[in-house]
Amino acid sequence: MTSYRAYLDYNASAPLLPEARAAMLAALDRSANPSSVHNEGRNARRIVEEARRDVAALVHAKPDHVVFTSGATEAASTLLTPEWRMGRGVVRMSRLYVSAADHPCLLNGGRFSADRVSTIGVDANGMCDLAALSVALAAHDRDEGLPLVAIHLANNETGVIQPVREIAKIVKDVGGILVLDAVQGAGRIPLDISDGSADYLILSSHKIGGPMGVGAFVAASDLMMPRPLVTGGGQEKGHRAGTENLAGIAGFGAAARVALESLAHANDIAAMRDRIEATIQSLAPDAQIFGRAATRLANTTFFAIPGLKAETAQIGFDLAGVALSAGSACSSGKVGPSHVLKAMGFDNDGALRVSIGRGTTMKDIDLFTTALSQILARRAGRTTKAA
Numbered sequence: 001m002t003s004y005r006a007y008l009d010y011n012a013s014a015p016l017l018p019e020a021r022a023a024m025l026a027a028l029d030r031s032a033n034p035s036s037v038h039n040e041g042r043n044a045r046r047i048v049e050e051a052r053r054d055v056a057a058l059v060h061a062k063p064d065h066v067v068f069t070s071g072a073t074e075a076a077s078t079l080l081t082p083e084w085r086m087g088r089g090v091v092r093m094s095r096l097y098v099s100a101a102d103h104p105c106l107l108n109g110g111r112f113s114a115d116r117v118s119t120i121g122v123d124a125n126g127m128c129d130l131a132a133l134s135v136a137l138a139a140h141d142r143d144e145g146l147p148l149v150a151i152h153l154a155n156n157e158t159g160v161i162q163p164v165r166e167i168a169k170i171v172k173d174v175g176g177i178l179v180l181d182a183v184q185g186a187g188r189i190p191l192d193i194s195d196g197s198a199d200y201l202i203l204s205s206h207k208i209g210g211p212m213g214v215g216a217f218v219a220a221s222d223l224m225m226p227r228p229l230v231t232g233g234g235q236e237k238g239h240r241a242g243t244e245n246l247a248g249i250a251g252f253g254a255a256a257r258v259a260l261e262s263l264a265h266a267n268d269i270a271a272m273r274d275r276i277e278a279t280i281q282s283l284a285p286d287a288q289i290f291g292r293a294a295t296r297l298a299n300t301t302f303f304a305i306p307g308l309k310a311e312t313a314q315i316g317f318d319l320a321g322v323a324l325s326a327g328s329a330c331s332s333g334k335v336g337p338s339h340v341l342k343a344m345g346f347d348n349d350g351a352l353r354v355s356i357g358r359g360t361t362m363k364d365i366d367l368f369t370t371a372l373s374q375i376l377a378r379r380a381g382r383t384t385k386a387a
Helices: 018-028 039-058 072-079 130-138 164-173 246-283 310-319 339-343 362-386
Strands: 066-069 083-086 089-099 117-120 146-152 177-181 200-204 215-219 224-226 300-304 352-355
Touching: 018 039, 018 246, 039 066, 039 215, 039 246, 066 072, 072 177, 072 200, 072 215, 089 130, 117 130, 130 146, 130 164, 146 164, 164 177, 246 300, 246 362, 310 352, 310 362
Parallel strands: 089 117, 089 146, 146 177, 177 200
Antiparallel strands: 066 215, 083 089, 083 224, 200 215, 300 352
């Protein structure tokens, strides 16, 4: 194994930023509970609220509309509930609509029973079938409750970006609520929850270079909020009980500041991504890059080469010093056919995902190129011997 390693798995988890690490270490020196009223507690509270402002700025939200959670999965489980509150009144969501290519935390339906979850198909590029969504929502029985639509902004495997404005219009025309999983989009494309494109956003700290174990959901308006998933004390204005993860939240806030600044470097990231894809097609002209005809995140390539098993190739890349994924890291231990590709109509031996970030260098890309060349050469050798 090589001593130098290329980390090309940013969609699974971005490396911890120096700014986030520094913020966490500073927060660890604050031993007080942010809910305490004494001076030490107020100092800890200031760290939480500064981070809240930074996370809000990333998506152009009001700071008091940001609710910190233990991660994106908890945020999704909180939002995907039939029971909502508007003041003292109760609002019911009678059915959840999700995309067939969504992340498992949406596909699993949160607190909806399985018979109350409808799945909307996608096309060959992974784009949500807007006509099917329109038909499904038009048939929704409003007497039972409102429709709740949850969809990913950008797919974690293909990087394909959904037509959010069109989806939002369809949802709003029937009086529904739209939850947008913005985990992969945050820090990679501009987000503005104030523009009416979504009612709620889901965010994750470790996808933008913050620590693991912290995330948030963000509301466009706090007039209507989900019934809390975690109950107990009055933290997060009663929307999520439990003493705040002070160091994690501080790191999340610092990462959000950097992520906002990083938006200016999208073209540089796209240029590296394009070089990776040119390399793939040069070495394997029959390679298929999924979602390429759609608008994608600048940092993501999801590809398959006929006859090359993704699981075998991933091991080969790892031994060559290249860290990448065969699909979603959230399906650990289940390397194999991707549910995203299945939803898109593909049936193959899996695919490989390369996802990069500001820390990616040309040395990383060169190592990827060398590793792919070696893997393909070994495959060609085996094929020749078999013949």
